[in-house]
Amino acid sequence: MRRNTGFLKGFIAGVLTLALLFSVYMGVKGLLEVAYRSGLPLTSREYRDVGDKMRELGRVLEEHYLEEVEVQAMEEEALRGFVAGLGDPYTTYFSQEEYSSFLEKMEGSYEGIGVVISYGESEEEILVVAPFPGTPGAMAGIQPGDRIMEVDKEPVSGMSLDMIVERIKGEKGTQVSLTLYRKRTEETLEVQVTRDVIDVPTIDHAMLEDQIGYIQIAGFEENTYDQFKEALEDLEGQGIKGLVVDLRNNPGGFMHIVAAIGNELVPEGMIVYTEDKNGERSELKSDNKTPFDKPLVVLVNEYSASASEILAGAVKDRGVGTVVGVQTFGKGLVQRNFELGDGSAVKVTIAKYYTPNGSYINGVGIAPDVVLPLEEAPEGAEQAEGPVMDNQLQKAVEIIRSQQ
Template identity: 40%
Template sequence: MKKKASFAAGLIIGLCVGLIAAVAVGIAAYRHYTRLIAPGKVVDEFTIQKINLLSDVIDTYSYDYMNDEYTVEEKRDGLYRGIVDAIGDKYSAYMTAEELAEELEDNAGVYYGIGAYVSLTEDGYPYLSGIMEGTPAEKAQLRSGDVIVEVDGESVLGWDLDEAVAHIRGEEGTVVHLKIYREGERDYLEIDVTRGEVQSQTVAHEMLEDDIGYIVIAHFDYVTIEQFAEAYKDIRDHGAKGLILDLRGNPGGLVTSVVGVAEQILPEGLVFYEEGSNGRRIDYPCDGQNEIDIPLVVLVDQYSASAAEILSGSIRDHGVGTLVGKNTFGKGIVQDVKQLSDGSAVKLTVSAYYLPNGDNIQGTGIAPDVEVDLDVDAYYDEGIDTQLDKAIEVLRSQMK
């Protein structure tokens, strides 16, 4: 399947839908604003006049065959989304006040949905980067790596990540219909998922044979630091002589969360640092008081992204662990949410991050020390995890 998304399309849709609602009050407010901004900005007197002209033409000549299917507020939101989409950054997005609340709810660890982590392919399609245990997504037999083509019969082409998540989520007990592209399948899959309450258990752990501790981090949010601390303490209390940290399918999450986890295992030094457009550098250090003293192997794959790459890359650079699996996703940039006075918000890429050795892995990812493919058929048909088996083999050799 050829995956292609156009952010220019987002702007066109935003203008066509949103400009109908560009009323005089909004125009006046923008005119006042443009008196305060410097020349060369995207929003200036010329763009305001152009918006006025487009609005007049649309109001005069456009035939509303949709019969007011969209509210005035939705049309305005379409305009705002179009402006942000014009940046051309798939990670930047306009959020309504309701969407912002959902984002904050997600980071808090409890929400209503299907129980899957959603990211974007390089071509802009939403895909499931991870499936939580015991959730509607798992019960519906969705898989990590499934690419979403339609949600409830509506094409996802041109959606940003927040729009995709907003459509997938919903009230408890309602059904969302997903059209899925799955690698290896001859045709699209049509899957109904009944939404439910999802309590984000971001960390899972168990003891394997030969005193090997195994910890999975599915996502980095507010609860992850404490959940990891509890899991790490438990495997140490049970006599773990080596640790496998599984970051496969982990799409990232909060910077504060990944730093909090790193502080529990890394030696003294940098976890990573950021540099923004203004050239300002922000360091995220570790005091080294809890440096891991047992062999460590980190599992990564092509869906390990962002914060997961910060942790795995920092472990590599400090020489305290071996990376096993596949080359990681390659997201070396940081987003921040800027809330506006009306309760809405804009998520923007604000900086690039660099690993302790100075690498920025945007678009390239991190190559594992030991590369191994996951045999997907063996995994789902027989429960054989070829990547985990290799990680155990590597760790055993280091524990001797």
């Protein structure tokens, strides 16, 4: 009897153990099935390379993402993000369409609203450097310093500068809506602008009183040197006794173009030099034995950047003129475009540049010889022809008069 009782107890214990093991098995199996269906990782492993990880990520999204997966758009953004991972706002990826548009603009003509934009104190702050005179942006009332918050109701936060530019540009006759914040008046404005063909007016010139010439350079594009040379020859033909070069609100452009203009104003010697990651130095020098030899003033402001600072730095360091205004933007980096096999491209920061005296001005800017903040123009200051005679331009004229 005891033997039977012991057997019965052992049998029952065995059955219970099997039942427990079966329950555990079914539970684990169920968890594995749920994890599999949810796309959760079941084990930890090292990927062979980032491509291996991307392929797994793509499979998860293709199988589980709620909406349709736009693979081409994702690939473009992945490339953009890969480059953005450098943390350099000036090194950027261009799609084929973006690069074609970029080259078009640098040639001096494109379809858009005629407004130059740049980063502010951070990549989250997109500021208007200047609207080109007479363009849709200028006629819509957009002003230097306006912060762009939205393009067509879409917040620009998180977009690269090039992406924002592409959204603002568009076919002639179409409209774009910009939401702007104007710090000076603490206003949020919404403006509707009709796009047009923009022939970039990089040079404007005039004869001021007392035979003082004035040349405004809006940017250093491919057509700028020829325009500058024509303007200077026109003014010299009228017998100028001094020259004001206005670089205010000029965001920069091609280094070879600013070097060519510097060659007209600076005597033989250094204009600018660069150093790359390997410490290799390249120099751009003037070889002009008969440069401009009359009193010269260069006007700058906080939006004078890059190539503008190269010219202002050369004039200041070489002692051939007086720089007037406020501290410049502070972009002392050089970029180069590399076209990829499919027509897309990447713009890469390849070097630092230094003024003739060896100053590296990135994040610092150039201090003017005469510091003079811009005052609000009085009523009636606008003229039918020629530049507005604001206090900075008046100071430039005063300096030239004193040197004649």
